[in-house]
Amino acid sequence: MPETSAPGFQLATHAMVVERAVAELRAGRPVVLTEGPRKLAVLALDCATPSVYDQLAVVTGKRHSLLLTAPRAERLGLKAGGDVSVPLDGVSFAEASALAWTLGADAPASWQPAEPLMSASTELARLALLLPAMICADISEDDSRFSACLTLERASLSGADMARQTFETVVRTPVPLKDLGNADFVVFRGGLAQKDQVAIVVGKPDTSRPVPIRIHSSCLTGDLCGSLKCDCGDQLKNGLALLKQAGGGVLLYLDQEGRGTGIGAKMRAYGYQHLGLDTIDADAELGLGSDHRRYEAAVAMLGLLGIAKVIVYTNNPAKIAGLRAGGIDVSARNAVTGTVTKENKHYLRTKLLRAGHILDIETLLAAE
Numbered sequence: 001m002p003e004t005s006a007p008g009f010q011l012a013t014h015a016m017v018v019e020r021a022v023a024e025l026r027a028g029r030p031v032v033l034t035e036g037p038r039k040l041a042v043l044a045l046d047c048a049t050p051s052v053y054d055q056l057a058v059v060t061g062k063r064h065s066l067l068l069t070a071p072r073a074e075r076l077g078l079k080a081g082g083d084v085s086v087p088l089d090g091v092s093f094a095e096a097s098a099l100a101w102t103l104g105a106d107a108p109a110s111w112q113p114a115e116p117l118m119s120a121s122t123e124l125a126r127l128a129l130l131l132p133a134m135i136c137a138d139i140s141e142d143d144s145r146f147s148a149c150l151t152l153e154r155a156s157l158s159g160a161d162m163a164r165q166t167f168e169t170v171v172r173t174p175v176p177l178k179d180l181g182n183a184d185f186v187v188f189r190g191g192l193a194q195k196d197q198v199a200i201v202v203g204k205p206d207t208s209r210p211v212p213i214r215i216h217s218s219c220l221t222g223d224l225c226g227s228l229k230c231d232c233g234d235q236l237k238n239g240l241a242l243l244k245q246a247g248g249g250v251l252l253y254l255d256q257e258g259r260g261t262g263i264g265a266k267m268r269a270y271g272y273q274h275l276g277l278d279t280i281d282a283d284a285e286l287g288l289g290s291d292h293r294r295y296e297a298a299v300a301m302l303g304l305l306g307i308a309k310v311i312v313y314t315n316n317p318a319k320i321a322g323l324r325a326g327g328i329d330v331s332a333r334n335a336v337t338g339t340v341t342k343e344n345k346h347y348l349r350t351k352l353l354r355a356g357h358i359l360d361i362e363t364l365l366a367a368e
């Protein structure tokens, strides 16, 4: 006999619908974003095929438009001071793509400031690790042609925030590391869009005192392959060594490739860097902000490790601010550096001059 009083699976949480919407956009299908009676069909241009793009144009009577973020609008030379909406009637898939992310593209003939609901859709693109160029169209409340599309309320985007900091420990197991001895790898599962995160515990840190920690954002090219374009590989190695020297500590290895934009966006940005743009302008060309990272996962991981007070090894003040915003007591900061090379000196200068990192300019200049 079924247990009729047992809770079922009828209720979708905010996080569930947001995660499903992310999957839909990545599959190249539209979702419907609602606010009150308003319904906005949204398709991520980055994942759309030309045929779905054309289909959306027909179904919406060509009343669709392209949301471009403030950084992209600025790169196109628009004096908008915010996100913009570009009408797409008569604009081909290739032309829309050029408007959204091609270097040197012409500014659109007409545009207007984007409405907040359109801008809100870019949050889904960020979670989906897609470029934030969204094709949007208002649809009527009874438009059955979108009935198979996932619908989510705008309120779900902020309502899903709790999930960002909800993690559980999956496993803790030692791994012998070269020059460091055994380090415990602790795997955490959770967050919004469900990524596994890893903490590497070096030595036996004393959690009754400020614990030395490094927050390290993943960098496939630097950490794994020794790319000379950034200092990440050195910082990973040196960071672990510094934690060992400090008598033990924790390196949080966060799944935040490309400052939270994903490996696809980072490699596209590298393409523009090869043409002379710095790391921030290259990201802006793709519609991305200078840093998309968030630190709720780091705060949750520290909580699960029983760590409330830390000494952070970083040159990036945003990491310290992120920890403090989550209630972690940061008692001190220590620098962690890599080697300055001819390939990474421009990247490091940009970190110093445009991203506010605490770096020793004399050392950088001496290397030039």
Ligand SMILES: Nc1nc2c(ncn2[C@@H]2O[C@H](COP(=O)(O)OP(=O)(O)OP(=O)(O)O)[C@@H](O)[C@H]2O)c(=O)[nH]1
Binding pocket: 215, 216, 217, 218, 219, 220, 230, 231, 232, 235, 256, 257, 258, 259, 260, 261, 265, 266, 269, 270, 279, 283, 313, 314, 315, 316, 319, 357
């Ligand atoms: N978008 C983008 N991301 C990059 C580029 N080069 C490196 N990254 C990413 O930048 C991040 C650097 O991570 P970290 O070294 O932990 O962070 P940081 O902000 O430099 O701060 P500290 O190293 O702690 O001083 C990683 O996510 C890399 O994948 C780039 O040119 N473009």
Ligand SMILES: [Zn+2]
Binding pocket: 219, 221, 222, 223, 230, 231, 232, 233
């Ligand atoms: Zn790197």
